[in-house]
Amino acid sequence: PCSRATVRAMLRSSTLAVGCVLARLVLATITVIVAACGSATTPATPATPAALAPSPGPATGSPPGFELVESVPIETTLDHPELRDASDVWLDMIAGAHTSIDLAQFYASNHQPSRLEPIVAALEAAAARGVRIRFLAEQAFVKTYPDTLDRLARAGASVRHLDLKAVPGGGGILHAKYFLVDDRDAFFGSQNFDWRALEHNYELGARVRDPGLVGGLAAIFAADWARAGGEPAPALRAPPPHGPITLVASPPE
Numbered sequence: 001p002c003s004r005a006t007v008r009a010m011l012r013s014s015t016l017a018v019g020c021v022l023a024r025l026v027l028a029t030i031t032v033i034v035a036a037c038g039s040a041t042t043p044a045t046p047a048t049p050a051a052l053a054p055s056p057g058p059a060t061g062s063p064p065g066f067e068l069v070e071s072v073p074i075e076t077t078l079d080h081p082e083l084r085d086a087s088d089v090w091l092d093m094i095a096g097a098h099t100s101i102d103l104a105q106f107y108a109s110n111h112q113p114s115r116l117e118p119i120v121a122a123l124e125a126a127a128a129r130g131v132r133i134r135f136l137a138e139q140a141f142v143k144t145y146p147d148t149l150d151r152l153a154r155a156g157a158s159v160r161h162l163d164l165k166a167v168p169g170g171g172g173i174l175h176a177k178y179f180l181v182d183d184r185d186a187f188f189g190s191q192n193f194d195w196r197a198l199e200h201n202y203e204l205g206a207r208v209r210d211p212g213l214v215g216g217l218a219a220i221f222a223a224d225w226a227r228a229g230g231e232p233a234p235a236l237r238a239p240p241p242h243g244p245i246t247l248v249a250s251p252p253e
Contacts, residue, residue, distance in 0.1 A: 063244050065209035071191055073200050086191050087115040087198045089207050093181045094122040100132045102221050103179040105193040107141035108148035114195035120148060127156035136225055138174040139163035148193075160228035167227075172251070174224065177205075178217055186214045208245075215239040216247045 071086045072079040079085075094101060101123065110116045127133050135152055139161040142149065153159045164172045178188035189205020191197040208214060216238035226234050241247070 063210075065213075065243075066245060067207040069187070069189065069205045069207055071198050071201060071203040071205075073202060075200070078202060085198075086187075086189070086203065086205055087119065089187065089205075090119050091122055093179075093185055093187060093207070094119065094126055096185070097126050097131045097181045099182050100134075101126060101179060101181055102134045102136075102218070102225070103193070104136045104174065104176045104221055104224060105179075106138050106173075106175055106177060107145045107192065107194070108135070108137060108152075109145045109192075109194040109196070110148040110151075111195040115198040116193070116195035120151065123152060123157065124155040127152075133157035134221075134225060135159045136174070136221065136228055137161055139165075140173060160225060162224055162228040176220075178221075180214060180218055180221060183218050184211075184214060185209055186217050188217065210243050210245060212239050212241045212243060213245060213247050216241075216249075220249060 067089070068083055069086050069089050070080060070083045110120050123133060133152065133156065135149065135157050137149060137159065140163075142161050149159050162174045164170045164174060176188075177190065177192055178186060180186045185207070186209075187205055187207050189203060191201075191203040191205050197203055219236045219238040222234045222236045226232065238247075
């Protein structure tokens with residue numbers, strides 16, 4: 001059976017990790033039917049012949065600058081034709097980068113061949129054409145998954161490891177999964193930077209172009225990047241929300 005999940009994005013600044021699990025994104029103007037974990041299910045509406053199926057894109061009713069995105073286990077038929085696949089969206093965003101790509105991820109784990117391999121290659125290509133790439137990863141998993149981070153560093157990316165356990169009164173981790181392109185386009189969601197998240201897990205995410213959302217994520221990244229490098233906190237602050245979507249991060253300070 002299918003379960004109905006209402007998704008809504010909320011925005012607020014934080015200097016630490018973004019709570020990016022899309023089960024907390026409740027969007028009042030958009031309701032999507034997502035299949036519960038398990039075997040393939042019967043669609044909620046009659047199946048549309050492939051020749052007549054609409055082209056994937058932002059779901060009808062989405063606010064401007066917001067696109068709901070999914071990742072579906074390749075072993076199932078749980079996909080929703082109206083939602084684009086995260087791996088395709090990531091490739092589009094990276095290919096469109098002109099000046100910068102900033103990634104904050106729990107860890108990075110690639111496999112060849114996989115859906116993540118073209119994305120890693122696209123980041124290498126972006127670095128080769130002069131795009132500044134910064135990759136921020138949780139310290140705790142660097143020893144477990146070093147290969148992809150090392151590969152990106154060899155391609156010219158700047159890589160830092162965030163250790164929140166070293167923060168007085170800390171003990172947390174960087175559990176965020178988001179990235180920004182040219183400080184104008186962003187993706188955040190439940191997908192780890194992991195080939196399995198793009199092939200074998202059901203995940204939800206959102207591509208956003210709203211200046212408030214992107215600005216909030218940029219401020220969070222700037223603060224965490226500086227912290228990971230032992231640098232003073234930047235003056236950059238998240239802009240106030242001005243649209244129907246608000247981003248909430250945890251912890252709030």
